[in-house]
Amino acid sequence: MKNELYDLINKDTSIFEFIQSGSLDGIWYWDLEHPEMEWMSPKFWETLGYDPEEKKHLSSEWQDIIFQEDLKLAIENFEKHCADPSHPYDQVVRYRHKNNSTVWIRCRGLAIRDHSGRAIRMLGAHTDITDLKETEKEMSRLTREYEKVFHGxxxxxxxxxxxxxxxxxxxxxxxxxxxxxxxxxxxxxxxxxxxxxxxxxxxxxxxxxxxxxxxxxxxxxxxxxxxxxxxxxxxxxxxxxxxxxxxxxxxxxxxxxxxxKQLEEELKKQANYDNLTGLPNRKLFFERLETLLAESEEKNTSFALLFLDLDGFKSINDTYGHEAGDQVLITAGKRIQRCIGKADTAARMGGDEYAVLIHSAGDQDNVAVVVEKIHHSLKETMFIGSSECRINSSIGVAVYPHDGSHREALLRYADTVMYEVKRTGKGRFAFQNHPVKRIL
Structure with a gap:
């Protein structure tokens, strides 16, 4: 089949014209014995934007518009190929288009040698790869932009x-x-x-x-x-x-x-905890009370709510100063916490008032034990610096649902009982409609 194609090309030049115009962007044929003489096919000049009729078949025609650094590369490869047939004459070079744009051409060639192996002619082909180079350039640009974004x-x-x-x-x-x-x-x-x-x-x-x-x-x-x-x-x-x-x-x-997240936690802490004692504040206490009410109603269980006021606190402030008073409030909060369970809540409601939620109040005697424990703990002498400070407490206790089935009723009951304790002598606690009891 190949020999048949060769015969057809020899007999019909139109077949050669079809091959060179349809498959390549130019064919060239160079007389190395007369280096100035070189035939360039019309397609080459059309690729560069020139009228082939205006161009002479001289090597100087294309050497004037090729990038000079690329011409140097082509000459080096040409000399190596002439000296060594195994060295390919194949490189990508740039030409200046008539409109001053850059055209990328892949230039390949093969030396035709005499019986002694000396190169006497060069047959070559041009392929316009400008679109490929532009694509590569765009891909390179996108890659650089991606890297900038990725690392930036x-x-x-x-x-x-x-x-x-x-x-x-x-x-x-x-x-x-x-x-x-x-x-x-x-x-x-x-x-x-x-x-x-x-x-x-x-x-x-x-x-x-x-x-x-x-x-x-x-x-x-x-x-x-x-x-x-x-x-x-x-x-x-x-x-x-x-x-x-x-x-x-x-x-x-x-x-x-x-x-x-640390800032969120800090803001949450500031919003829900007392800055001085670190105990839950009024806001968090009422949230936990609402939750406990819902749980107790669903499970049909009971809980206790304590309102507690420190007796004798004002005299500590007046006698030892507000710094000592702050330490008393901190110590009181710690003592209350030590007397209750992990599931229970002790909160500072403001000033010298505290509130406590005791989750399990099924056994009222056990609640009374906890209340009594808190009361005794607060009466113990507090050593603030070189000063000995003593306080007492008045505690009102309400039990859900016996003393109220909603928040306002329980709060009102515990608060009323606490103030009744203070009115009748302080230093005591009252528990579920029982008479006021003194704790010795």
């Missing part, structure tokens, strides 16, 4: 390859991830989560990777990780990359929210 963002980013069978391998991480986690690119590349983080933590993060794969959508979650860069809290987003209906990779983006 403040979020820690990482790329994971989905290996299959629930396995994952890290591909890379950006500079922010490296700096914030203390994990270098060399440490993370090609590692499984278990290899990088250990079995326990590796399995933990893999569960989220698996969830991202199974759901096939972005997921967002918070996680606390103890990494080489320290223990931090992250807000992590995982986004699946889907190829051929399967998740091939996962892009991870993690924002360090440690300081934000």
């Amino acid at each position: 963002t403040q979020d820690a980013m990482f790329l994971i390859k989905v290996v299959g069978n629930g396995a994952f391998r890290y591909v890379r991480n950006n500079l922010a991830h490296q700096n914030k986690t203390g994990i270098a690119l060399e440490q993370i590349r090609s590692k499984t989560p278990q290899e990088l983080l250990g079995a326990e933590m590796g399995n933990l993060v893999s569960e989220n990777y698996s969830r991202c794969v199974s759901e096939g959508r972005s997921i967002v979650y918070e996680e606390t990780l103890n990494l080489p860069g320290g223990k931090r809290i992250w807000l992590t987003t995982l986004t699946p990359i889907i190829e051929d209906h399967c998740v091939s990779h996962i892009v991870g983006s993690a924002m360090d929210i440690t300081e934000r």
